[in-house]
Structures are given as C-alpha cells and as structure tokens.
Amino acid sequence: MMCIAIPAEVIELKEGIAVVDFGGITQQVNIDLIDKVKLGDYLLIHCGCAIERLNHQDAKETIELLEEVANNLKDGEG
C-alpha cells in the first residue's frame, strides 16, 4: 500500500531511530524528517519513516472543523 501512512506512538528513542507502537505491533522507524521527537509523541509512519507528528490539539481542531462544516450546512452558507 503505497500512500498509506499510519499513526503510531513513540515508546523508545535511540540514535536517529524511534521504536513506535501501532496498538500492539512495534517497529523501528527513521525520524530524520521530524524535529525533536519525544517519548509519547504520535508520529505518522510511511514506508518505515515518520513523515509528520500528530497531536491531540490537532485532532481537536478536526472536531472543531467538523462542527463548522455541520453548522454551515444548517445555515446554508458556504
């Protein structure tokens, strides 16, 4: 699956590498593309490499976006 990217939690840090947990399955991933990775970070993993960091604040923003789109529907606005 070529453009699949899956979030996983960082459970261990080694030099230039993180061990991440995909809800039970762990894997070593390259973290060269992400600044200052910390334990407990959620990273988006593609082809053995972290390509972005997620955080709860961002997930909250998605929920807010949802509410905004839903409100627009009701109001009939763009």
Place this chain on the structure above:
Amino acid sequence: MNHFARLNDVTLVKDMIKEIREFEQEVKIMEVCGTHTRAIVESGIAKLLPDNIALISGPGCPICVTTQDYIDKAVELAHRDNVIITTFADLIKVAGTNTSLKQSKALGGDIIIVSSPLEAVKVAQQNPNQEVVFLAIGFETTAPIIALSIMKADRLKLENYSILLALKTMPAVIEELILDKEVAIDGFICPGHVSVITGAKEFNFIANKYNLPAVVAGFERIDIIMALARLLQMIDNGISRVDNLYNRVVKVEGNLKAIDVMNQTFKVEDSTWRGLGKIEKSGLMLRNKYRKFDAKNKFQIKLVYQDQSSICSCGDILKGKKSPVDCDLFAEGCTPLNPKGPCMVSEEGSCNVYYEYRR
C-alpha cells in the same frame, strides 16, 4: 477527552450525510488518491451517495501508473548475474510487456521485497559484492524517504546501491485532468498524504487558476463525509477555494524538512504515466551530485514508453472517463488473482477496490 477516538464517532456527521443525500445538482467529484478510493468504498460511503453525485477515482495509485517498459527493465535487471532487485510488494504483480517481476522471481530472478527504501540500503550493505537496485516508484509521500536512502548510501559511500527512478508528482497530472474537457470535474478531494509532505498550498492552483473547489482530506469515514459536505457547500455557493480539512497532520507549508531533503536530491522532469502518456514536469530525476545512484546510468538503461493499447481500459479509468465496471475485462478476464491491467493489481487501484466490494 481523547480527540483521536472521537474521530471514529460517525454520529458527528449524521446531519452532513443527510444534506449530502438531499443534494440535487449533478456533480462529478474526483478523489485523486487510491487510498481515498479504497476508504470511500470500504466504508460504504459510495453506496450512501445519490446518483447525481458521481465520485470518480483519479490517477493517485503509484503502481497503476507505472509503465510497462519500467517493469520490463526491472525484470531484465533482475536476471543479470550480479543484481538484486529490491521493491515494494505491490509492484511485483504488475505485468510488463511479457512478464511480471513475480513471474521473473519464480524463474530465478533475484528479487527481495522491502517495506522501505532504507531497508534496501541495508540489503546493499549486507551484499557488498552485488549491485542492489531499488525500484523507486511513488509520489511526493514516498519521495523524501527515497531521498533519505540516497543520502544514507552516499554517507556510507556505498558503490553498489542505485535506484531505478520513476517518482511522480501530483500537480501536473491534476492540471492535465482539469484541462481535459471530457473529464469535467466539479471538485477535487486532494491526496492527504501527499499533502503532508507538500503542504496544502501545493493544490491552491486548483482554485486560483481554474476556479474549482478542492479539499485536502484525511482517510477516516468522517474525514470523507466532511470533505464531501464541504465540497458540495462550495459548489452550491459557487465558491472556489482549497480547504485543508486534514489539518491534524497537513500544514499549509507541508513538512519543510522533507521538502528540503527532496529538493537536495531531486529536480523536476517530465514523466510518463501508464495510460496517460507523457506529462510535462510530473516526475523527479536525481540531481547531478547523486547521478551515480541512478540505475539508468549505471546499467545503460533507456526507458522507451510505448502506449500498449489493449482491450484493458486502465488509461480511461485513471482519467476518470470510465468506471471499472465499464471495462469489458472487469471481473471477466481481469481479476485480482489474474490481473490484466495495473488498476486491478494494487490495493489502491480502483478496479481492485471495485472488484472486492462492488461486484
């Protein structure tokens, strides 16, 4: 409160589903990315839509747009004495002119499946007396990781690692589809994980240059419902804008580190897409300082694309002109176990997805 868990809560989008189902205008929306196609069909969203909303699968499946001559050269290399081919699993099933890498492996071709180009570099380290070639296909999502593999091989001074490069980029092919009057798309769902790298800004041209609405969307069910609702709102109100609805991972500017790694390694060139032909500035080539890692140079290979028109309709399906079920071969001569065209091979290919869920 766990906001990630709430992203699976479909009750959040109940009203949106109702509005989508009551939308009356005839519209054509393209989901560019094959992973979106799979998510749309797998989640049952495709079946929720009224007939007047047509969702069309786009060319965003890297396996599907890989040309026959590329596969042919990979097969040829796999049979050379001192060459090991390393590749993503999906690609081995795609037929070249005569054969696939899978058949070639059965006949003794030296082919190793890897899940990352960085693994291919390890294979090269472990086999110093053999040439290790990685089949470098994919879009902007994968390109920075392939770039990292080149940089790593360079740091390690590996002389036996190279890539057979056919990386492609999204904007030019989307532009080509917009300009094709037969396709006539009313709005785009832009590829979410390409956007993680490039930033949502990469797709602003859809609105700024062509006055069409677009959204950058995630892959959860509620992401897709939200994307459709927002697109329909924009279409209904005559608004052309590119909205980033996947901002939990997609930034406006993208992943700057990844973009930098990509730019240091590659430059833009024309590229040939299976079924679509040559598209200007839609591919990547290695910069001069990394040319020694180019398998085309190393093995004196020239890719010569010939459009092998057959009864397979993958070309028209990739452009959204035909649905998989319109192809004469669909589910008859062409199935995931015995694929005739690349759209049936990859799990992101629209024929493969349709076969699994819609037959």
